[in-house]
Amino acid sequence: MEMLMLYRDSNAKAILVIGAGELGMAVIRALIERGSAEGGALSVLLRPETDAPPNQPTAELRDMGVNIVRADLASATKDALAAIFADFLTVICCTGFVGGPGTQRKITAAVLKAGVERYVPWQFGVDYDVVGRGSGQEVFDEQSDVRDILRAQSGTHWIIISTGMFTSFLFEPSFGVVDLENGKVHALGSWDNRLTVTTPDDIGRLTAAILAHEPRIDDEVVYVAGDTFSYTQLADMVEHHLGRKVERILWNMEMLRSEVEAHPEDGMRKYHLAFARDTGVAWDKDGTFNKTQGIPVTDVSCWLIER
The missing domain is CATH 3.90.25 (UDP-galactose 4-epimerase; domain 1)
Structure with missing residues (x-):
């Protein structure tokens, strides 16, 4: 079996956000509001420039002090992604299923191979533990696989944030x-x-608050709800x-x-x-993170x- 040893640079940047779509930008702005971009500590993973959509907010991100890393999630191997992720302490996946079936499993495997300290996977949706497999939507099955992969290991801490539908x-x-x-x-x-x-802007603010919460939240499913x-x-x-x-x-x-x-x-x-x-696909607002922490939502x- 091939073994790839990855060593984290002592000057490793703190946080990598995967994707700069509606949710990714909301998370980035919320992290910046909390000072997470100071000293070049915040980066974003975007598609290669040759394959980037015309509305990619590259200039805006640079103006915000966000470092840009590039890779094609669909074609990059697990090892190639792991080599990128190894430079970061926290990885937040804000890109959904655009890379095709299996992309979320591959990203998760790369995160674990890289030895990332803390991972927030693309689970911003329903309660996949309850929905389970065979719901009629194949991508939901992959989300269940991601949860199984994370729970079967102890090297990387994870936080799953259940938000319901956008x-x-x-x-x-x-x-x-x-x-x-x-x-x-x-x-x-x-x-x-x-x-x-829940709105993407609220998800961004709540994700940043969950990551910053003391005592620290690790290896938990955290529920939020706008309504x-x-x-x-x-x-x-x-x-x-x-x-x-x-x-x-x-x-x-x-x-x-x-x-x-x-x-x-x-x-x-x-x-x-x-x-x-x-x-x-629904949970009471009373037990959510935003409700218990008194964080207003839309x-x-x-x-x-x-x-």
């Missing part, structure tokens, strides 16, 4: 659950089913915002399953089925007003 995704027209323009709300599975949602509600309550909130009645349409389990069977390559239909649950009603 608030904006709930209102994304392509997702189809809320149609603000036409005044429609669809319930997934049942009107009593609940969802937890938790049933589909009935969601329809009520949308009606209040629009000032008129909305059409309420139930997508029951039979319909959702048949849609996935008829369109097996449609990711959104798989998400509909995966979120049509009465467990694992609920759905406020998000609708601010949008």
Whole structure:
């Protein structure tokens, strides 16, 4: 078996954020507010310049004092990523499944191989321990694999931050659950089913607060929530915002399953089925980190007003 020994430079920078999308930038800004960029202590991993999207915030990041490291998560080997990660004490993964199936497992394996002290994986979503495998959404299965990998070792501390769905995704027209323009709300599975949602900006602030918390948090699943509600309550909130009645349409389990069977390559239909649950996709706000620490967050009603 090939062995690769990696030694951390004594001048290693403290934190690497993987990705500078909506969530990555929110985490970076929150870390900077806490002084984590001082002395070049904050870096971000971006795609190579030849493959970078035109809106990549390179200049903004440099102006913020953030160091830029480049690698292609999809094509880079585990060893190549481990060599990069070995320069950092903390790695925060803020890039989802754009690298294709297996990317999150590969990143996690590289983090462990590098001997990173502390890792925050891309688990900013549902409670994968409760959802488990076979939910209808294959990427959820990979998230369960990541948890198993982390729990099976003791060399790297980890923090899983469960946030629920991004608030904006709930209102994304392509997702189809809320149609603000036409005044429609669809319930997934049942009107009593609940969802937890949190905005990326709040996730960024809460992630930075969780990392800085004393006593230190390690090897735990930490729950946060901007809002938790049933589909009935969601329809009520949308009606209040629009000032008129909305059409309420139930997508029951039979319909959702048949849609996935008829369109097996449609990711959104798989998400509909995966979120049509009465467990694992919602939790009470009272026990969340933001609630117990008195950190204000944006609920759905406020998000609708601010949008």
